Amino acid sequence: MCAGLAIERRNVPDHLIEKYRLQDRITSRGGAGEQEVHFLFRAKVPLLPVWHERNLDIYIWGNRDDRFSRLPKTGWCRMESIAEGKWEGLRPVQVEIPCSYGLEKGVWFQVVEGLKGILVRDEKARPHVYILTQPASHYYNVMTRHDRMPVFLGRGY
Amino acid sequence: MATSIIGHLDADCFYVSCERVRFPGLKGKPVGVLGNQGACIIAKSYELKAKGVKTGWPIWDAHKLCPEAIYVKRDFYWYEELSRQLVETVRQASPTVEYYSVDELFFDAGPLLKSRGREGISDLQKEILKETGIPVSIGISLSKLLAKLASDSAKPFGIDVAVTEDEIQALLKGKPVGDVTGIARQRRKTLNSRGIFTCDQFVKADRRLIRKLITKNGEDIWWELRGVSVLPIATSRPPHKVVARGGSVGAATADRLRIEAWIIRNIERLTDALEHHGYVCDKLGLMLGYKDGTGSYGTAVLLGPTAYFEHLAPIARELFETGYKTGKKVHYMHLIAERIQFKKDAQTSIFQKEPEKSLTGTANFVNRHTGRFSVRSAATLPLTDIYRDDANEYDICDIYGKTCF
Structure with a gap:
């Protein structure tokens, strides 16, 4: 899976930081390292950076809290369930989730290009993005102790 | 000097x-x-x-x-x-x-x-x-x-x-003697037992004592630390004594097909290395390490010096059949080519026929143009997950020309 991700601050335009009030999510790992913007599923409002229709924007990450929504109450979408047609009714659109690092069970791992996700819309046509997942490779499983991993753009694990 | x-x-x-x-x-x-x-x-x-x-x-x-x-x-x-x-x-x-x-x-x-x-x-x-x-x-x-x-x-x-x-x-002054390349744990212990703990104590010690304690190699270290260069800069790599390929097999397994696939993968890597250096070997070893901490090791003398996959793969399989402790999960392995010599100096064996059209040569030729492991033995098919990951194509030992590991 992937419980959070981070992207370098310089890769998030200022207008998005202001529009979505991301200031509180800007953090540092200490030392002289560059600042990052963290997007965690456990955040007060879970959000994800998304490349959609050639624009970088910030969308709601899945559906964590809305019990009355028709959207699946999770932040992740299994590749297998897409193949089985379980999401067909929601008309999912594939999107790219840019990030430099992913977080799994407390372990931060490098993401070379980004992650794959799907975008679906709720009853009010608001976009929600789910991270696509697949069975973990042995490497990923050893590194994070999780049996699912995100679907990577480019080089993965 | x-x-x-x-x-x-x-x-x-x-x-x-x-x-x-x-x-x-x-x-x-x-x-x-x-x-x-x-x-x-x-x-x-x-x-x-x-x-x-x-x-x-x-x-x-x-x-x-x-x-x-x-x-x-x-x-x-x-x-x-x-x-x-x-x-x-x-x-x-x-x-x-x-x-x-x-x-x-x-x-x-x-x-x-x-x-x-x-x-x-x-x-x-x-x-x-x-x-x-x-x-x-x-x-x-x-x-x-x-x-x-x-x-x-x-x-x-x-x-x-x-x-x-x-x-x-x-x-x-004051630098621990174990910091010096060539003085590992056993030698350090030996020196410590004679009151030699630091590099300055080491160079002040009697040369003959050092030789007695940690051999001629130790004496070379003694000269070097006294500022007398006895280890020249080696601009080319000296010939190997053995060439080995192997390592971890990922998730430990007792699946015979998967273990055999790893053996064949490592034989392909080994023949690749032998060909690169222009070597042949006439002894092959297979070391298997099991998840429970035990292991097995077997060697076979070949019919003659060779670097051909066609010669080495059947021997490796035989070593596996005779040496593998059935049911034990294999954790890592090494295929070791011993009794190495340059192919140009090796005497052709009358007992071992050179393949007319070597699979190794053809596969290496194709792979040189299309990428490592593009053509590989079908016996490695159980390792599709390993080959799918590009990072597994290359290991530290595949960086040639280094004089150390």
Whole structure:
């Protein structure tokens, strides 16, 4: 899976930081390292950076809290369930989730290009993005102790 | 014995520095590079080291000390690229270079030091950073082992020149004797038992005593630390005694087909290495390490010297059949080619027929043009997951030309 991700601050335009009030999510790992913007599923409002229709924007990450929504109450979408047609009714659109690092069970791992996700819309046509997942490779499983991993753009694990 | 000025160049946290060249966002952050199965840290940044994390640690122990660390998958193909650039940059300054390991070089520093003094060494360090993006530490002294100690004391991104008697004494004073390359745990224990704990005590000890305690090799170390160079800069790699390929097999397995697939994969890697060096071998060993900590090892003498897959693969299979303890989960393995000689010097065996059209040759020819393992034995099909991951194509031992591992 992937419980959070981070992207370098310089890769998030200022207008998005202001529009979505991301200031509180800007953090540092200490030392002289560059600042990052963290997007965690456990955040007060879970959000994800998304490349959609050639624009970088910030969308709601899945559906964590809305019990009355028709959207699946999770932040992740299994590749297998897409193949089985379980999401067909929601008309999912594939999107790219840019990030430099992913977080799994407390372990931060490098993401070379980004992650794959799907975008679906709720009853009010608001976009929600789910991270696509697949069975973990042995490497990923050893590194994070999780049996699912995100679907990577480019080089993965 | 000639007086020489030897430079030792040691890249600072090399694998991490390589990653920072292509991913500058990692600069200044605690970074750990993970080994080929994602379990252990094979390299770390100074920021991670400052948290107390050590190389070789499992990721989960490191995580306890530094939860904000970022872990990166190793990529030896990329590290070799930068390693070769490092060698080329040093060769511009000194044509006499020993490619010691992927991140360490020895070079003849005499002309550079004579003509440009310490500034010349500093300029070389800056030039390397500019050309490769890799920060390095440089030690200059009268022998290889002294130069290596000097570069170690200069880390990170420093220069230490120890050529005068006073400078050498200062370098050796109080330094644990175990810090010297060639003095590992057993030798250190032996020396400690005779009251020799530091490098300065070591060089003051009687030469004959050192020889008696830790052999002729130890005496060479004694000379080197006294500033007498007895280990020359090796500009080409001396011939191997053995060539081995293997390592972890990922998730431990008792599945015979999967184990056999790993054996064939390693035979392909082995024949690739033998062909690269122009070697043949006439003895093959298979070592299997089991998950429960036990292991088995078997060897077979071949019908004649060979490097052909067609000859080695059936022998490896036979070693597996006779040596494998059924039901035990294999954790790692090594295929070892022994009794190595150059193919051009080897006598053809009357008992072993040379394949008319070698599969090895054809596969290697295709793979040279289309990528490593594009053509491989069908026996490796159970390892599709391994071959799917590009990072498994290349390992540290596939970086040729180094005089050390």
